[in-house]
Amino acid sequence: MKIKKVNCVIDFFSEEIPASMQIFLEKELNNLFEKILNNVLLNYEKIEILSSPRHHCVLIHNIESMQKDQCLDVKGPRIDAPKLAIKGFAKTNKTTLKKLTISKTNKGEFYFHKKFIKGKNFSQLITDIIQEVCTSISWPKSQRWGYSDLKWGRPLRNVMVLVDKSYVDGKIKISENDFIRFKNYTYGHRSLKKTVKVSSPKNFVNTMKSSYVLVNRLHRKKAIEMQISKISKKLNLNYYRDDSLLNEVAGLVEFPNVLVGKIDKEYMKLPFEILSIVMKVHQKYFSLLDDSKKVAPYFLVVSNLKPNNETDKNVVKGNERVLKARLSDALFFWEYDCKNDFSFYLKKLKTMIFYEGLGDLHKRSLRLSKINEKIGHFFNINDKKKLNKLGLYSKLDLSSNLVSEFPELQGTMLKYLAKLNGFSKDIQFAFEDQYKPVGLNKNMPRNKLGSILSISNNIDILSSFFSIGLMPTGSRDPFALRRSGNSLIRVLWFECNAMSVTKLIKALDEKLNKDIKLVNEITNFLIDRLYNFLIEEGFGSDKLSAIILQDNIDKKTFFEIKNELKALDRILNSKSGIKFISNFKRIYNITKKSKMLPNSFGIKEELFVLREEIQLYNFLIKLSKSNKINSELNYNKKQINDFKDFNSLIENFFDNVLVNDENIQIRNNRINLLESIKLNFEMICKFQLIKT
Amino acid sequence: MQKLSFQEIILKLLNFWSKQGCTILQPYDMEVGAGTFHPATALNVLGPNPIWKVAYVQPCRRPTDGRYGENPNRLQHYYQFQVIIQPSPDNIQDLYLKSLKEINLDHLKHDIRFVEDDWESPTLGAVGLGWEVWCDGMEVTQFTYFQQVGGFEVSPVAVEITYGLERLAMFIQELDNVYSIDFNGLPKLSGGKNYGDIFKDAENEYSEYNFEKANIDKLFNEFDNCVKECNDLMSLEKPLVKPAYDQCIKASHIFNLLDARGVISVSERQAYILKVRNMSKKCCSEWIKKHEN
Numbered sequence: 001m002k003i004k005k006v007n008c009v010i011d012f013f014s015e016e017i018p019a020s021m022q023i024f025l026e027k028e029l030n031n032l033f034e035k036i037l038n039n040v041l042l043n044y045e046k047i048e049i050l051s052s053p054r055h056h057c058v059l060i061h062n063i064e065s066m067q068k069d070q071c072l073d074v075k076g077p078r079i080d081a082p083k084l085a086i087k088g089f090a091k092t093n094k095t096t097l098k099k100l101t102i103s104k105t106n107k108g109e110f111y112f113h114k115k116f117i118k119g120k121n122f123s124q125l126i127t128d129i130i131q132e133v134c135t136s137i138s139w140p141k142s143q144r145w146g147y148s149d150l151k152w153g154r155p156l157r158n159v160m161v162l163v164d165k166s167y168v169d170g171k172i173k174i175s176e177n178d179f180i181r182f183k184n185y186t187y188g189h190r191s192l193k194k195t196v197k198v199s200s201p202k203n204f205v206n207t208m209k210s211s212y213v214l215v216n217r218l219h220r221k222k223a224i225e226m227q228i229s230k231i232s233k234k235l236n237l238n239y240y241r242d243d244s245l246l247n248e249v250a251g252l253v254e255f256p257n258v259l260v261g262k263i264d265k266e267y268m269k270l271p272f273e274i275l276s277i278v279m280k281v282h283q284k285y286f287s288l289l290d291d292s293k294k295v296a297p298y299f300l301v302v303s304n305l306k307p308n309n310e311t312d313k314n315v316v317k318g319n320e321r322v323l324k325a326r327l328s329d330a331l332f333f334w335e336y337d338c339k340n341d342f343s344f345y346l347k348k349l350k351t352m353i354f355y356e357g358l359g360d361l362h363k364r365s366l367r368l369s370k371i372n373e374k375i376g377h378f379f380n381i382n383d384k385k386k387l388n389k390l391g392l393y394s395k396l397d398l399s400s401n402l403v404s405e406f407p408e409l410q411g412t413m414l415k416y417l418a419k420l421n422g423f424s425k426d427i428q429f430a431f432e433d434q435y436k437p438v439g440l441n442k443n444m445p446r447n448k449l450g451s452i453l454s455i456s457n458n459i460d461i462l463s464s465f466f467s468i469g470l471m472p473t474g475s476r477d478p479f480a481l482r483r484s485g486n487s488l489i490r491v492l493w494f495e496c497n498a499m500s501v502t503k504l505i506k507a508l509d510e511k512l513n514k515d516i517k518l519v520n521e522i523t524n525f526l527i528d529r530l531y532n533f534l535i536e537e538g539f540g541s542d543k544l545s546a547i548i549l550q551d552n553i554d555k556k557t558f559f560e561i562k563n564e565l566k567a568l569d570r571i572l573n574s575k576s577g578i579k580f581i582s583n584f585k586r587i588y589n590i591t592k593k594s595k596m597l598p599n600s601f602g603i604k605e606e607l608f609v610l611r612e613e614i615q616l617y618n619f620l621i622k623l624s625k626s627n628k629i630n631s632e633l634n635y636n637k638k639q640i641n642d643f644k645d646f647n648s649l650i651e652n653f654f655d656n657v658l659v660n661d662e663n664i665q666i667r668n669n670r671i672n673l674l675e676s677i678k679l680n681f682e683m684i685c686k687f688q689l690i691k692t
Numbered sequence: 693m694q695k696l697s698f699q700e701i702i703l704k705l706l707n708f709w710s711k712q713g714c715t716i717l718q719p720y721d722m723e724v725g726a727g728t729f730h731p732a733t734a735l736n737v738l739g740p741n742p743i744w745k746v747a748y749v750q751p752c753r754r755p756t757d758g759r760y761g762e763n764p765n766r767l768q769h770y771y772q773f774q775v776i777i778q779p780s781p782d783n784i785q786d787l788y789l790k791s792l793k794e795i796n797l798d799h800l801k802h803d804i805r806f807v808e809d810d811w812e813s814p815t816l817g818a819v820g821l822g823w824e825v826w827c828d829g830m831e832v833t834q835f836t837y838f839q840q841v842g843g844f845e846v847s848p849v850a851v852e853i854t855y856g857l858e859r860l861a862m863f864i865q866e867l868d869n870v871y872s873i874d875f876n877g878l879p880k881l882s883g884g885k886n887y888g889d890i891f892k893d894a895e896n897e898y899s900e901y902n903f904e905k906a907n908i909d910k911l912f913n914e915f916d917n918c919v920k921e922c923n924d925l926m927s928l929e930k931p932l933v934k935p936a937y938d939q940c941i942k943a944s945h946i947f948n949l950l951d952a953r954g955v956i957s958v959s960e961r962q963a964y965i966l967k968v969r970n971m972s973k974k975c976c977s978e979w980i981k982k983h984e985n
Contacts, residue, residue: 318828
């Protein structure tokens, strides 16, 4: 019999859920419904999740309206089990002894009960499914409300469930005594007083649209972009496309209505970045550009009200006033700050504490100067005076009013101050870029000076906080030192091939770089960051461990590390390489079991009995000599030949030599030989960690 | 239509929330940084009344926000209108929108937006989720579902609505300068007063006091005394919770003054906040104990 298919819509109506949380909830609902529908053995065509600030809607397309009936074989006791046990089995399954069947398994003959399970209606199951979903969501942040124990992003106010044309009457439990009973309606836009009835899941999106709610995020984005482009055409300007803002705004409105407001001319002299912070970050406005790509004196606000001439005018007027107040604050600070010169700010830095025990910001700047001077040559920059100034002035803007008001402008403000004071373009850019890259944002400094300053800034932060014992522990990282470490590694990896972790730490003040404990802590921390960074870059964890966990990794330049990773990949793609690794692992396992202390001097030639032992020993001598010159992993002829030689020698060895000789001296000598070979190869790469 | 004066806004809101069953209280008679410090909020949401609805105006002091009366938007002394309702009712957003309508902010005519803003008071050990409410782009209200106070679960959950009265008045009267707010709705010649007439001079004097003249040694001393007195009151055989909590409010304000004087370093800051938090935590814990019996 063909099972009838139905469509279903579940609408969770809540108070305004934050934009980023909407996206999270979409994914979570999708995963949970998928998982639970699979568990109850219902097939469906697809699940679609739509969301807006107040609605999260689950549309299940063409789902089977009935579970299939099931016949399960329930296993009982063995046929030779006590009668009582067999009777008990029959009783618990509500059947009689006669009706049980007997089947053979590989453990003997057993009683079985054929259990028939009648399939349930989807409509009967859906309430339990929803309850399970609601209690299974693992929120990053959530709340209770009223008497609820259930948590949601913001208070959940209504649930409507529609299967084809009928509403499901059910409820979910939100605390011991409280429920949210499913309603046969939902709510439209806040400006609508009436509740909304939906005739069928297929009409849901359209019904909501005519109630002034675009439940589909993509529809809202499209609507916003279309309105913006219409306005920009009318004004003969260009839309400054900003996807992150578009995503955010699409999570703030249910019925986007783009309105245009004017910015007073006097504020247009503010730098773009300041305008942008106030407009985009604080007020969520879009900008328009003129043909020369300069910001035009307009802003676009996306209102959440349906279009109406009178209200639109009010909304624009209100927004213009708010923007004006914010910009006049900014302009006041900007003009005040621009009047002061570098010596004024330098003086002010001396009164600003970086962190207690770590001196003031002026002292920090001096440290940066020194580091810059020491690492400049890695970038072929040897103008010591320039490098010094670069550090000395790099924190000046932290004492400006504008940065204390808009901390996001650190660096950018300095760029402008530098411009006013006649600094060259490359220095201006370097000042601005010193905080890049930020977290997952991959924007790198634009020039070498910027990379240098970014490196010295981060290594100074790390060494400073580590030096007073404030390193991150577990999940606690109050000074975001891991983020500093990540930025540092990113710049080194992409911009500074000739650097190694050790060389970088050498550039620190002597007080720090002679402190062995501190140096070890910073080194381990940075290697750990490097490992994480490379995992994110897509390297397999076993291959990475083989390279990164080498004892001398901190002394290797980033160029060498890159080469080793490449070489390892090629080795793993070659026949002899694969063979080598399995042979290596074999000796690794033998020596691990033997628990002997490695002692290559303990190998005694006179104890060798067989030719294969001597051949292997000669190979070891050759290997350890060449390792003294270079212990890098390569994919070159020499290394491949080493692998090939080793492969044939060790295979011969294992074919003809019994390691576990009766004579304990001979046995130990053989283990010593294998151990030494293992150690010599391990110096090149921790091959034992590679999964093959 | 004549625009509502500052005091009419207050009266309308009081009237509205009174009709919703709120007990109308008066401001707490101490210097606080926010209406939340009023014991009617900070302590009462932890018990003993399962239903607790109050509304009141609370003058607030934020010493570091002073601008000598020269900035059109910043004040070191201003008014909040505070509503606290426990348990949070299902229709609280609608009630709030109705209250805005009472002061001529009809949500059908203005773009009212609930924008994510999770709230935390480190000194009170309080955490809540909610929004700042925007009216045509201006933040006019803080709307919070209290989850914890003094480190203790708030159960049932209370909702706190805090209106920034000056912001609202500036919006309603369409002004760019806080000092131009019409306070009493009278023409100048019949005794009309604006916000500046009443507060501008004080803003100037207090800014000077907060930033330059407050006696640092005396303040440090007072802070320690508050901590001590709070501890003493809490160690009595029968602890005096409310008087002890007053010491906690006092300490918090003194800390804010010291902060404005610029004598508290970054790491010390944390230590001072922790001291105040410990005091308030103790008070809350004792308050709960007392009302369990």
